[in-house]
Amino acid sequence: MQPLSSRERTYNLNELANTFFDVLVIGGGVTGAGVALDAASRGYSVALVEKLDFASGTSSKSTKLVHGGIRYLPNFDVALVHEALVERGLLLQNAPFLVNPVAFVLPIYEGDMHPVGMPFTTPKGFGLNRLLDAGLWMYDGLAGRRNISHHRHISREEVLQRAPALNPEGLKEGFIYYDGQTNDVRLTMTLIRTAARYGAIIANYAEVTGFEKEHEHLTAAVVRDTLTGQQFSIRARHIVNATGVFSEEVEALTGEIPQIQVEPSKGVHLVLSRDDLKIGDDAIVLPETEDKRILFIVPWESRAIYGTTDTGSGDLNHPTSSQEDIAYLLKYLNRYLTVHLTEDDIISTYAGYRPLVKPRQKGGSTAKLSRTHAVIESPSGLITITGGKLTTYRRMAQDTLDLINRRDSMKPVHPTESLPLQGSAAWPITQHELQRRGTRLGLSSDIIKHLGGAYGSNANQVLDLIEQDTTLKEQLISDLPYIRAEVIYACRYEMAMTPSDILARRTSIVLEDRERGQGVVDEVARLMSSEFNWPSTEQQTLTQTYRSGIQNQVLAEKH
Known part of the structure; x- marks a missing residue:
């Protein structure tokens, strides 16, 4: 059982x-x-x-980072940053297949006054890079023996080499530091x-x-x-x-x-193509916004996640990305990058509420x-x-x-x-075995890598399904690594009850696919039906519910 x-x-x-x-x-x-x-x-x-x-x-609505929260250092939230960095280290240890180190490029521009959302500045920004350097040393130090790697100062040339889409005008130098990334x-x-x-x-x-x-x-x-x-x-x-x-x-x-x-604060993210952004494997920190936010562009498989905002509340059950939120993010993206992206380039958006603990006095910024x-x-x-x-x-x-x-x-x-999380057992060895077994079953290296990163050693159960039925190795969407076997796996091992559970959560298809899963929902429902014996009417109802949910979300983004 x-x-x-x-x-x-x-x-x-x-x-x-x-x-x-x-x-x-x-x-x-x-x-x-x-x-x-x-x-x-x-x-x-x-x-x-x-x-x-x-x-x-x-x-399911985070920036997909396991991080100390570099933006809390300028507010002297040292205890919070230390706690988060310790936890980052424990996650890297206890769930190695789920958490990956990622390098962050932090560019410094002429005239920057509040990089990484610093609440204070210096006269004409003089010496800010030294302050940033000291802050990054502190960030490394607070992680202690669990630090991923030490930050370093990098030249203008190296900044542009690592992040070629950054606007070179006024770019002076930069830093590189390290954090973790996960699939939330x-x-x-x-x-x-x-x-x-x-x-x-x-x-x-x-x-x-x-x-x-x-x-x-x-x-x-x-x-x-x-x-x-x-x-x-x-x-x-x-x-x-x-x-x-x-x-x-x-x-x-x-x-x-x-x-x-609890003061809910809405965070909005855009999902974009890595090709459109011309980014490699390094994340980019956009240096400065007028409201002293910190914005990240983070590689996410063939896509990139960009965000986040920090705006007020709305319907907690249905958070949506408004036109205003999207315009705010595009404004800074186009200010700091040489590519010019519009709403048409956005693959998907998502919004979620952070449960910020509210102080007793009224007013004040959610940031x-x-x-x-x-x-x-x-x-x-x-x-x-x-x-x-x-x-x-x-x-x-x-x-x-x-x-x-x-x-x-x-x-x-x-x-x-x-305590190692399920799927972590003997991970480096299991990873090699998965590679061998997946190749033998005719899976591409992208699909094998995705299965390992999503399920760890449990990916073997996905491969078992393929051995029983080779049609299950087919991709659900041609340019994404998700396969049919994952639908069956989600029903048998992860209590997926509706097509939405699979398209929006057991996989990230709703975020990574330009049609947000609408083109594949019939196939997902058909595969689920083989597990549940749904009557055709129920199958149709569930697919229609999914489609109308997506359409309502897209409509909300236009307002």
Whole structure:
């Protein structure tokens, strides 16, 4: 029995309704998945529910970086940067197939006054490069023995060699420093699968609609299966609210006034072709914006991700990239690069909300709100973990479980510091074996590399499917490395329930394909139908739902 197969979801829902758990986690993003894994690895019985699909909120909308957050250094958020750099090092160690080091080129131009969003400057910008150098030494130093590689000062010539599309006019010199890159959704799915392996009972499309109490203390969560409408309760000693920007809404379901204030801040990204941007394997930091933001262009397979903005709130369930957001990003892209890109060059856009923890005073810019996380207990016993960032998910989970350990009068232990995520076992050796096996099955090196980076050693299960049915090695889209076998794999091992789960999350097709998956959704639904035995009407409904969702998103971008 596969604890995360779509077929076993019904079994899991039954288990959730009939078991008394130590810990119930609400939220299937990276933080909730991290909490479930930490709790299960400490020996607790664990349940996790997610109202939509895993990683369907903020955890699929990041810049795909595992980084210390270089922009926090000028604000002297040294503790936050140190924590994130330590976590970056642990992720490189515990999930080597999922996290890759990437070099960042930071160009310095004549007249720059606020590079990397520095809140202060010097008279006429004199000596700013020395300040940047000192900041980068600090960045390296805070990572300690886990540092990827030391930054260095590079000449104007080397800047242009590494980033040929940069505008040479006024370019003086630059720096190169190192951070990590990941696939945020694959990281979340890997955590979910690792937690399941440690015994966590998990279900997506299971929404918490209320709570049950005894003597003003929470005893259970009321949950609705959003696919069937069925309602049930999950009983647990400890209930953790890990719902990010929805933390206040979930806390309000207890009937109490929420203890926390989350100020959602929207981040918008554009996905562009690497060829159009003329970039190689190095990321580029755009030096300066009027509102002191920091913008990254990061290579992402055959594409590049560019962002991000930091604007106010809107519909939390449907974040969209507005015309204004897109125009803002294109303005700086065309200011600093010699290529001239328009909206027609954009492959896709995506928007998500960061759960910034709001200070008590009103007003102030969201760029200055805290990215530090907070673990808060409400009088009813609900534990809320919010704030933070993708990179610090493990530390957020650890702090949450330390609180639960203290409640249970147990000494906290930290197993996840050295716990390899599923797929990481003997990675360098497995990587070579995958290469050999994939080549024998007739797969291109691009596809083999993609499978290794997405699934680690679990890619062997994808290859098993191809051995059973060679038609499954066909690509879904000719210029992307995704293959049919991944659809079957997602149904059998990753609880994919709809075409959208596969096109938007188990793969990144919705971001990387110019048609955003609309041309391949019929085939994906057909492959899923072979697993689920859907009637043709349901297959049609699901494909139509996907298409109209994409069309609504594209329409929203035009406004």
